[in-house]
Amino acid sequence: MNAIPEAGPKSEVVLAARNVAKSYGSVHALKGVNFDIHRGQVTTLFGENGAGKSTLMKILSGVVKPTSGDIILDGESVVFASSSQARDRGISIIHQELSLAPNMNVRDNIFMGREIMTSTGVDFAEEERQTRLLMEELEEDIDPLTPVEDLRLGQQQIVEIARALSVNSRILIMDEPTSALSASEVEVLFKVIRDLTSRGVSIVYISHHLEEALQITHHAVVLRDGTMTAYAERKDIDLEWIVRHMVGDNFDLGSPPTGYDMGPVSLAIEGLTVPDPGGAGYSVVDGMSLSVRAGEIVCIYGLMGAGRTELLETVAGRLKATAGKVVLKGRDVTGQTIAQCIRDGLVLVPEDRQRDGLVQTMTVGRNLSLASLGAFTRGLFTSTSREAGLIDSAIRKVHIKTDGGAAPIGSLSGGNQQKVVIGKMLATDPDVILLDEPSRGIDIGAKAEVFKLLAERARQGLAVVYTTSEVGECLSIAHRIIVMRRGRISAEFGPDVTKEQIMAASGEAVHAH
Amino acid sequence: MSVTPAIQTKAAASGGKRKKSLIELLFEGRAFFALIAIIVVFSLMSPNYFTVSNFLIMASHVAIFGLLAIGMLLVILNGGIDLSVGSTLGLAGVVAGFLMQGVTLPQLGIILYPSVWVVVVLTCLLGAVVGAVNGVLIAYLRVPAFVATLGVLYVARGIALLMTNGLTYNNLGGRPELGNTGFDWLGFNRLAGVPIGVLVLFVFAIACHILLARTAFGRWLYSSGGNERAAELSGVPVKRVKITVYVLSGICAAVAGLVLSSQLTSAGPTAGTTYELTAIAAVVIGGAALTGGRGTVIGTMLGAFVIGFLSDGLVIIGVSAYWQTVFTGAVIVTAVLLNSVKYGRR
Secondary structure, three states, X not given: OOOOOOOOOOOOEEEEXXXXXXXEOOEEEEEXXXXXXXOOOEEEEEOOOOOOHHXXXXXXXXXXXXXXXXXXXXXXXXXXXXXXXXXXXXXEEEOOOOOOOOOOEHHHHHOOOOOOEEOOEEOHHHHHHHHHHHHHHOOOOOOOOOEHHHOOHHHHHHHHHHHHXXXXXXXXXXXXXOOOOOHHHHHHHHHHHHHHHHOOOEEEEEOOOHHHHHHHOOEEEEEEOOEEEEEXXXXXXXXXXXXXXXXXXXXXXXXXXXOOOOOOEEEEEEEEEEEOOOOOOOEEEEEEEEEEEOOOEEEEEOOOOOOHHHHHHHHOOOOOOOEEEEEEOOEEOOOOOHHHHHHHOEEEEOOOHHHHHOOOOOEHHHHHHHHHHHHHEEOOEEOHHHHHHHHHHHHHHOOOOOOOOOOEHHHOOHHHHHHHHHHHHHOOOOOEXXXXXXXXXXXXXXXXXXXXXXXXXXXXXXXXXXXXXXXXHHOOOOOEEEEEEOOEEEEEEOOOOOHHHHHHHHOOOOOOO | OOOHXXXXXXHHHHHHOOOOOHHHHHHHOHHHHHHHHHHHHHHHHOOOOOOHHHHHHHHHHHHHHHHHHHXXXXXXXXXXXXXXXXXXXXXXXXXXXXXXXXXXXXXXXXXXXXXXXXXXXXXXXXXXXXXXXXXXXXXOOOOOHHHHHHHHHHHHHHHHHHHHOOOOEOOOOOOHXXXXXXXXXXXXXXXXXXXXXXXXXXXXXXXXXXXXHXXXXXXXXXXXXXXXXXXXXXXOOHHHHHHHHHHHHHHHHHHHHHHHHHHHXXXXXXXXXXXXXXXXXXXXXXXXXXXXXXXXHHHHHHHHHXXXXXXXXXXXXXXXXXXXXXXXHHHHHHHHHHXXXXXXXX
8 A cells, every 4th residue: 555645734624514414305415514625635535325425526516506504615605506606716526427528629628618719719729738738737648639539538537637627626526536447547547636636736536446545535534324424534544444434333224034934946047148238348247147046135236337237137138148048937038028027027126216217207106007007907908996906005015105196206205216116016926026226315214114125025935136335235134145246246145244345345445456 | 213204294295285276277278278268269250250160160170180190199109209290191192092093903904993991991001101111210220200200201292292293183083883982971971960080080089098098008108208218127018119109190190191182082292291290289289298208189189179270260360371370380389388387397
């Protein structure tokens, strides 16, 4: 490990959040957070998915407005009406998904929206000169006229940083800047960050790669469930400290259901291989094998990009595998359509409920009955009374808090919307249910309810497979914990494993290149 | 530490606003009230407007683009658009005219005169084929609906012009000795005083309403228009649904073509030009969302009658044809404005 960065003696606070809270409807993303950014230093924000990191960064950079609380810039309270206002005050954010126009060249991207104008039009020569200067400063050999789409991801990141610097940013917020970078590109980025801090630029850094972040940061702040749980300077902490505060003492998400015999193997995945949907030439799922028995609950843990979503989508019939088999109750179902899989009792609850789970234009009831239309269609026509019965029983079984099936889907809270997606698939009476991050974006109470529900159904013989990127959720109802890394199983544990063991197997704590 | 109370309050809060206020009610029925307003205003301005015979004449005008609008509604519910319906209407009329003139088979040295019902079936098949071309282009070859149907608009119109060399088939009456009379039945006959074309419109509207409200296909259509990815993951055959709506739209256009050429007892290759826009307007005035997933047959029918009764009323009170265009345009923009108020509130 490199030398521990020292927080300088005169660490002056340039930007601070005081008691900042943000709610989306009934979901409290942030519950009164205090946060300091020191001049010329790196502050890293640690936290699991949904802890509120991104929300806090969006508030600091003016993208969203806080429900309550103050932002204090240079000692005075400020309100940003937009992100461009924040940028004018020297605060820039580099989002996880880069916001460059790939079809345009580096120069045009850097000056996008604030072109240098002369009386005859855009002064391309001046823009190019300034771009060259910026690239020299960052010690990157990128020609200002290269189209951004021809650059490697790491270089695109540098262009983003150059753009932020070109508006004289004093505070630079980086959301997961290394997630797409190779080891050497990370080194370059860290060198850039050190240069920037030595010039007095303050950096806010967010990363899931804990050890990597520890190399660069001066201060560590840990968020959990919308509250700041810990703050310390780099010299006082280690990896174990971060993990402890990130995961916390667990809210009880249940324990593996016991006291019954598991049935025969319901789902067997054999050597499944799935190519990258983007056509990058590697396999996102690389010869995975896994079998799940009736009544068993299996948790798949892995970082973003580990191949969890692709694995589940392939098993459920959405993506096509290039090799391997999916066997459902002894019958080969490889390559079946989604509709056939649902009919045979294999269902998927997708990760992104807004994009893939719900039809926002329909009511709660019609969303619930969508996957089991056949159950209440007689001849040509649907039976209204049978459908109403099915909807009522679904609402009761998964405990959806709604004023009836006719309510619009948007009137429900996130947790209840998630229960609608789960209830829709459970209404088809499946043998195997795959859930991709069933707890994403729902609060802890709803999480516990979802897990309790799944445990109940497992007791009745349902085979359950769920993925998560939160370690705490592995240690709940799962009988078995599979850790996935780069399309393969990197470890398999029983329910008595520790969080540190899981994180180590996922490559999270020890980030190897 | 529990969050359950928060969820309960949320449910209770949303329960409080289930009752509709008067304003909301007026807003929901805006196409209906617009139609009432149009009828009242024109009845005051012209004594000839509020008569049964006038309503029947106006209704038979509405029948043409009402049929197109039903097909268009299905396509728009799916989140698509079908610009080819006007041309399909024209092509269907021309093909029907061509068949009525007799089909010469030179190899056999005979001329076939298909009877009227055969002509009707073949014409509907033609509409289905045009729709299937649209559907396959859009669902499987991933051509954007706007572009695919724009292309078919030109192709269908071109074929109609080629078939007739730009001329019009005038004699669609058939001859008794050939056994192919009766084509004018669609356009001229009445059942219980109501023109057949209007009855056809109502039969199609009712059938379409049942299709949407009471069949699994209707649910597939609403869900795949509202969120195609979610529908697909729920086992909805989204591609099949997509092709089906374009096929149905093509059939509706072919039927409209038959009714129109029967009303005119002639089939011209330029019939139905720009009717696709009127059909879209009717669907939009009827409250459907162009993004898909929202809309009803009743709304679309009201929309079609609003446009038809408005333009015929303007003719009756003697407003110039140029002003009619301006008024129709204003009504369409107002309708879309209200739609965006409704759907954009969230």
